[in-house]
Amino acid sequence: MVKSQHGSIIYLTLVIAILLMLVPLPDHLRYARPEWVAMTLIYWAMALPQRVSIGIAWITGLVMDIVTGGVLGIHAFAYALIVYLVGRLHLQIRQFPLWQQAIIILSLVSLVHFIVFANAPVRFSWSNWLTVLTSTLVWPIVYAVLRKIRRSFQVS
Amino acid sequence: MLLAVIASLLLYFLDTQLDYFKPVRAALSTAVYPVQKIASFPDDVLRWSADLFQGHQQLREKIMTLEAQNLTNSVRMQKMQALESENMRLRELLGSSFRLQERVQVAELLSVDLDPFYQHVIIDKGEAFGVHEGQPVLDALGVMGQVAEVSQFSSRVVLLTDPSHSIPVQIVRNGLRAVVTGRGLGETLQMEFLPHNADVREGDLVITSGLGGRFPAGYPVGTITSVDFPQGKPFADIAVDPAAHLSTSREVMLVIPGEKIDFGVTYPLQAEDPESQEQSVEPEAVVEQDDMPAEST
Numbered sequence: 001m002v003k004s005q006h007g008s009i010i011y012l013t014l015v016i017a018i019l020l021m022l023v024p025l026p027d028h029l030r031y032a033r034p035e036w037v038a039m040t041l042i043y044w045a046m047a048l049p050q051r052v053s054i055g056i057a058w059i060t061g062l063v064m065d066i067v068t069g070g071v072l073g074i075h076a077f078a079y080a081l082i083v084y085l086v087g088r089l090h091l092q093i094r095q096f097p098l099w100q101q102a103i104i105i106l107s108l109v110s111l112v113h114f115i116v117f118a119n120a121p122v123r124f125s126w127s128n129w130l131t132v133l134t135s136t137l138v139w140p141i142v143y144a145v146l147r148k149i150r151r152s153f154q155v156s
Numbered sequence: 157m158l159l160a161v162i163a164s165l166l167l168y169f170l171d172t173q174l175d176y177f178k179p180v181r182a183a184l185s186t187a188v189y190p191v192q193k194i195a196s197f198p199d200d201v202l203r204w205s206a207d208l209f210q211g212h213q214q215l216r217e218k219i220m221t222l223e224a225q226n227l228t229n230s231v232r233m234q235k236m237q238a239l240e241s242e243n244m245r246l247r248e249l250l251g252s253s254f255r256l257q258e259r260v261q262v263a264e265l266l267s268v269d270l271d272p273f274y275q276h277v278i279i280d281k282g283e284a285f286g287v288h289e290g291q292p293v294l295d296a297l298g299v300m301g302q303v304a305e306v307s308q309f310s311s312r313v314v315l316l317t318d319p320s321h322s323i324p325v326q327i328v329r330n331g332l333r334a335v336v337t338g339r340g341l342g343e344t345l346q347m348e349f350l351p352h353n354a355d356v357r358e359g360d361l362v363i364t365s366g367l368g369g370r371f372p373a374g375y376p377v378g379t380i381t382s383v384d385f386p387q388g389k390p391f392a393d394i395a396v397d398p399a400a401h402l403s404t405s406r407e408v409m410l411v412i413p414g415e416k417i418d419f420g421v422t423y424p425l426q427a428e429d430p431e432s433q434e435q436s437v438e439p440e441a442v443v444e445q446d447d448m449p450a451e452s453t
Contacts, residue, residue: 025269027341031272057160058164063188066185066187068271069270069278070273076167077164120273121320128272
């Protein structure tokens with residue numbers, strides 16, 4: 001097992017997820033952008049909990065905080081928290097059918113979103129929460145793609 | 157997990173409370189600049205190829221309109237120069253100093269989306285180009301916002317629509333001073349703290365007042381689109397539509413404060429009728445109308 005190469009696949013997917021968070025969308029779709037980074041972290045934490053630690057999630061969150069220009073530490077905390085939760089529950093989540101996983105994703109992304117939202121200078125509006133919905137909807141795709149990547153590169 | 161929580165809280169505290177943490181943040185922003193550059197790449201390629209495959213006819217039309225625009229602009233400019241020197245002379249007579257024009261530096265937006273909760277954009281000029289915090293940012297039509305954070309090669313600009321951003325303004329028609337605050341993504345701005353009896357009408361042009369010293373006076377901020385006097389509330393509810401194209405402008409201008417454009421020509425003051433010249437006034441020239449009596453008394 002070549003450890004370094006397999007680890008780099010995980011980091012590569014995280015970098016791509018961060019890029020997807022930055023790619024410009026039309027204004028009316030901006031709140032509908034799925035939480036790519038959170039979903040990628042959840043997948044890896046679920047599939048390979050021994051590889052994706054809270055530390056990696058925290059650093060990813062820190063990078064997110066810097067690139068998106070928010071207050072430092074917010075995404076870091078949110079991502080560390082969900083990876084911690086998934087790490088505790090990964091054996092159950094793996095057994096769930098996809099639609100039940102989607103519900104888990106819904107709650108985890110909501111958690112991330114709530115932490116970020118609570119620190120943002122905006123009023124509450126339902127359109128702000130579209131991202132939770134779109135994340136849940138694209139989860140099966142993310143899951144399938146990342147599983148394909150994990151199997152074909154035999155990341156373990 | 158505990159470690160992550162403590163580290164997050166520590167960072168949060170450092171970032172929000174301590175002023176001297178800013179250089180660290182700027183350095184971190186410089187470090188992630190390549191990531192933002194890569195993220196903006198697909199959009200840049202799209203724009204570039206759209207330019208490349210533009211039809212001959214389209215390009216001709218574009219050149220025609222630009223030329224026409226250029227002509228009207230330079231005609232207006234001729235008058236501006238005369239007006240400016242005249243204005244300066246009058247100001248000197250009154251013993252007051254006033255700047256009509258500031259020097260600007262052009263920058264381009266990076267096509268990346270930031271956190272949708274903050275109305276921020278990234279521009280491609282940073283400390284290396286002398287950008288500094290608090291510098292006003294304009295586009296061709298009006299004020300866009302101000303620089304919030306400077307890193308080596310890029311800067312973050314807070315737009316007018318950001319809920320944490322306010323700008324001191326003035327209504328052109330009557331010189332009424334007020335403050336305009338952002339309300340978030342895709343929404344109009346709000347003019348705050350004006351009582352119910354304030355003389356505000358729909359369609360009024362709102363410009364910067366220059367109070368506070370951060371934004372130079374006389375740049376258009378927007379037009380008032382609706383005025384409402386809700387019962388039982390102390391202040392009027394006034395919506396302002398921003399003049400600048402906040403979500404579509406690509407090129408922005410950074411105002412360099414304290415420097416004046418030198419046109420190289422000074423016109424002798426002539427005893428012309430000032431009324432006819434006021435027809436073509438730019439907002440800059442209008443500001444003085446209400447400044448003048450205050451200073452001459």
